[in-house]
Amino acid sequence: MKSMEKLAESLRLNSNLSLDDIPDLNLYMDQVIQLFERQFADTKRNEDEKVLTKTMINNYAKGKLFFPVENKKYTKEHLILISMIYQMKGALSISDVKTTLDKMNEKVTDDDAFDLQEFYECYLQMVENSAEKFKVDLQAHYNELTKEIRKLEDRDEDYLEQLLLIALFTNMSNYYRRAAEKMVDEIGNNE
Structure with missing residues (x-):
């Protein structure tokens, strides 16, 4: 990987x-x-x-x-x-x-x-800051995940790492998407 x-x-x-x-x-x-x-x-x-x-x-x-x-x-x-x-x-x-x-x-x-x-400049600055935080979080998730994978008694460690990361990333993506949808609903209700 x-x-x-x-x-x-x-x-x-x-x-x-x-x-x-x-x-x-x-x-x-x-x-x-x-x-x-x-x-x-x-x-x-x-x-x-x-x-x-x-x-x-x-x-x-x-x-x-x-x-x-x-x-x-x-x-x-x-x-x-x-x-x-x-x-x-x-x-x-x-x-x-x-x-x-x-x-x-x-x-x-x-x-x-x-x-x-x-x-828009403010938005772009926030995006840049988020990208830097994302890189740090990505490494932290990987470090935590590799510790957990080592506990499993399976020889296909690379595949299991990838699978677990994909599942984790999609889950986190769902958290952010759901949070955004809640905020959209609030905007919609205010109008």
């Missing part, structure tokens, strides 16, 4: 769309797709996987996950919201993502004082 450090490195935890990655001019859909494909290429599970497609963007627009596009061009604010949708849709339903972003879309379009870019 590869080391937890190599596993964390292979996950490309710091693959995010930074504000510097987003041009200051508005982009057409094909340019948006190219930007996301380029930025998130290392996070794809295989070559056939698509990060973002025209259908996805059209469905997000029809579902009102972001405020309307003008003249078929996407602003920096649209790209920030699409980036957040991309990250959230891995754990939440599209309906939950919409509920979560409804008020944000109102703030972006109605509140001249609200700075989405400043909010």
